[in-house]
Amino acid sequence: MAPMQFAIGDRLRLRKKHPCGSFDWEVVRLGADIGLRCEKCGRRILLPRSEVERRVKQVLPRLAPSEIDAFDEE
C-alpha cells in the first residue's frame, strides 16, 4: 500500500477515541512526527507518521468556508 499523504488542515478520523470522546483530528504539523489537534477539546498531540497511518480509520472531507460559516450559526 502506498504511504498516505497528509497536508496541514486535513481532517482524520482515528480508530482510537481521545479521552474527551472525539475521534476526529486536524493535521496541524508535518514532519517525521505528525501534529494533530483534537477537534473537540483542542488538545494537540504528536505521533510518528507510521503510527498515524496505522490509526487512521477515515480521512474526512475538509470543511469548505461556507460550511464553517453554517456551523457558526448553529
Ligand SMILES: [Zn+2]
Ligand atoms: Zn480531545
